[in-house]
Amino acid sequence: MECGIFFLSIVLFLIFEIIFVLFNKLRRPKDFPPGPRWFIPFIGNARYLRKLARQHGGQHKAFNVLAKEFNSPIFSLKLGSEYVVVVMTYPFVKEIYSREEFEGRPDNFFLRLRTMGTRLGITCTDEKFWSEQRSFVVRQLRNIGYGKSIMQERINDEMNEILDILRNSNEKPVWPGGSNLLATSVINILWTFTTGTKIDRNDERLVKFFDLLQRRSKAFDMSGGWLTQMPWLRFIAPEATGYNLINDLNSKFYAFFMEFVDEHLRKYSDEKSNDDLIYAFLKEMKEREGQADSTFTIKQLIMVILDIFIGGSQTTSTAIDLALMTMVIYPEIQRKCHEELERVVDAADGELPSYSDRKKTPYIDAVILEVIRLYSIAPITGPRRTLKDCKLDNYIIPKNTTILIGLESALNDETIWKDPKTFNPERFLDSNMNVINTDSFIPFGTGRRRCLGDQLAKECIYKFFVGILSEFTLHMSDKEEDAPSMDLLPGILLSPKPYKIVFRKKNSKKFV
Numbered sequence: 001m002e003c004g005i006f007f008l009s010i011v012l013f014l015i016f017e018i019i020f021v022l023f024n025k026l027r028r029p030k031d032f033p034p035g036p037r038w039f040i041p042f043i044g045n046a047r048y049l050r051k052l053a054r055q056h057g058g059q060h061k062a063f064n065v066l067a068k069e070f071n072s073p074i075f076s077l078k079l080g081s082e083y084v085v086v087v088m089t090y091p092f093v094k095e096i097y098s099r100e101e102f103e104g105r106p107d108n109f110f111l112r113l114r115t116m117g118t119r120l121g122i123t124c125t126d127e128k129f130w131s132e133q134r135s136f137v138v139r140q141l142r143n144i145g146y147g148k149s150i151m152q153e154r155i156n157d158e159m160n161e162i163l164d165i166l167r168n169s170n171e172k173p174v175w176p177g178g179s180n181l182l183a184t185s186v187i188n189i190l191w192t193f194t195t196g197t198k199i200d201r202n203d204e205r206l207v208k209f210f211d212l213l214q215r216r217s218k219a220f221d222m223s224g225g226w227l228t229q230m231p232w233l234r235f236i237a238p239e240a241t242g243y244n245l246i247n248d249l250n251s252k253f254y255a256f257f258m259e260f261v262d263e264h265l266r267k268y269s270d271e272k273s274n275d276d277l278i279y280a281f282l283k284e285m286k287e288r289e290g291q292a293d294s295t296f297t298i299k300q301l302i303m304v305i306l307d308i309f310i311g312g313s314q315t316t317s318t319a320i321d322l323a324l325m326t327m328v329i330y331p332e333i334q335r336k337c338h339e340e341l342e343r344v345v346d347a348a349d350g351e352l353p354s355y356s357d358r359k360k361t362p363y364i365d366a367v368i369l370e371v372i373r374l375y376s377i378a379p380i381t382g383p384r385r386t387l388k389d390c391k392l393d394n395y396i397i398p399k400n401t402t403i404l405i406g407l408e409s410a411l412n413d414e415t416i417w418k419d420p421k422t423f424n425p426e427r428f429l430d431s432n433m434n435v436i437n438t439d440s441f442i443p444f445g446t447g448r449r450r451c452l453g454d455q456l457a458k459e460c461i462y463k464f465f466v467g468i469l470s471e472f473t474l475h476m477s478d479k480e481e482d483a484p485s486m487d488l489l490p491g492i493l494l495s496p497k498p499y500k501i502v503f504r505k506k507n508s509k510k511f512v
Helices: 002-026 045-058 059-069 090-098 109-114 127-143 149-168 179-196 204-219 225-229 243-267 270-274 279-286 296-329 329-346 355-360 362-375 407-411 455-472
Strands: 076-078 082-087 382-384 389-391 395-397 401-407 470-477 503-507
Touching: 002 395, 045 059, 045 076, 059 076, 059 082, 059 355, 082 090, 090 389, 090 401, 090 407, 109 225, 109 243, 127 279, 127 296, 149 455, 179 204, 179 279, 179 296, 179 455, 204 243, 204 296, 243 279, 243 296, 270 279, 279 296, 296 329, 296 362, 296 455, 296 470, 296 503, 329 362, 329 455, 329 470, 355 362, 355 455, 362 455, 389 455, 455 470
Parallel strands: 082 401
Antiparallel strands: 076 082, 382 401, 389 395, 470 503
């Protein structure tokens, strides 16, 4: 009898414990931002968010719907076991970028899977580790020429290769982003800083690298996917959740980069430490050898390289692709760009302007700014993690809450940008043709976590754009199926739908 009572007591205790846990999982923290109800414990709003994203054409559009539904630019979700706050509109996005308590990165299964089971690299780390590694990478990149004349020379070399390929297209319709024409050049600039070498466009290693990047982009989404929300699903559905695919990509990326690291190890000497980033990292690693707290390891080096290429290659080449596409959609704007460029080049005896000379081409500068603003290639940035309990507007955000940043909403905020869905370069120009409104232009972020490669991105976009316009006029293809569309494909990064345009050699004199 006593055993039966004891057993019943244990059962009742477990039932109440389960009810208590489930209640807490469904309970919204005090003064937490509004949002949809968390009906399903351990899943929360994951299915609902995916449904909205499918209905409206992307997660960023789903966030716009939720912001309107709850009449708040700050709202909350429960994705798996994580509290998530989505921050929209320019004022609040700018605030998140500028406050140190929002500088953290989430520490969950999915982000650790991204870095091969650890928290390494730069993008997904925070606090002291992140600060030390980022400072080192920034310092060493500058030592080997990043942001200096040597970078401009490499950009010019790649621009000339692009021009040669377009000259040989014989005015046949081309999709500049579809053949990796632009992406190859951006990657090669990054490659020379990282490895000290350049890869030939026809090198099979480059083809393999592009394949890995493209497969990787399809395997990730900014909410972390099912593996963040329910990591135990990897045991039940390793294929459907992408677990096997990501592990496979991890091993292939690691092996790919290790070929170059091994080569540097074989040839290493202190004199080579300023040749490229890998040599600089290896020198630092050797100098700290034996220190128990050293963050400089081979695995960390691999993750740093991966972060550099993932963060800089696709966004930059996509921006150039969209700028060229837009010139065909708006021929009058293209005509104004040509006229401005011809005036500047004629005055400079045929020399093309560099990025540092962009004040001489304010209209072209404004066009590029408007391309980046309107298309919002990375519509959701982050994720961030709150490093302590803090207040945002009238809401309390607990420590370790995940923050997703609606950058697209900031770049299309109607209180900042009039008619934001209209392509209008003049919004960046005053009556004297001076570039304005750049303080509200934050596609690369602000604060200490500002994009590491923003300088390279800006210089590449500008130089490739003016280089192509100096030799070609851009025209629609005769085929209807080649027509470009401003309706972009959704994903972690927004990208143009396949299109083709004709690069026709200008009748006026060629520029050097």
